[in-house]
Amino acid sequence: MRGGLTTLVKREKPYVIGPRPVHKHTCVAGEHTWECNSPYCNYMEIECPEHGGPAPIVEGYEPWRGR
Numbered sequence: 147m148r149g150g151l152t153t154l155v156k157r158e159k160p161y162v163i164g165p166r167p168v169h170k171h172t173c174v175a176g177e178h179t180w181e182c183n184s185p186y187c188n189y190m191e192i193e194c195p196e197h198g199g200p201a202p203i204v205e206g207y208e209p210w211r212g213r
């Protein structure tokens with residue numbers, strides 16, 4: 147695979163969506179921190195989605211809310 151136009155741009159904070167206050171998680175798998183602003187996070191020490199953790203639930207897109 148070559149770079150160029152198809153290179154995926156890695157966002158710095160892909161789990162920060164909207165103006166809500168941001169909190170910092172500690173990824174126990176990768177030993178790094180990652181930020182998100184989901185209002186539904188209960189644990190700060192949790193794997194980031196890239197390391198197998200669950201994706202944060204975005205306010206307004208709750209899976210239990212339907213469409």
Ligand SMILES: [Zn+2]
Nearest residue numbers: 182183184187
């Ligand atoms: Zn969070």
Ligand SMILES: [Zn+2]
Nearest residue numbers: 173176194197
């Ligand atoms: Zn991680």
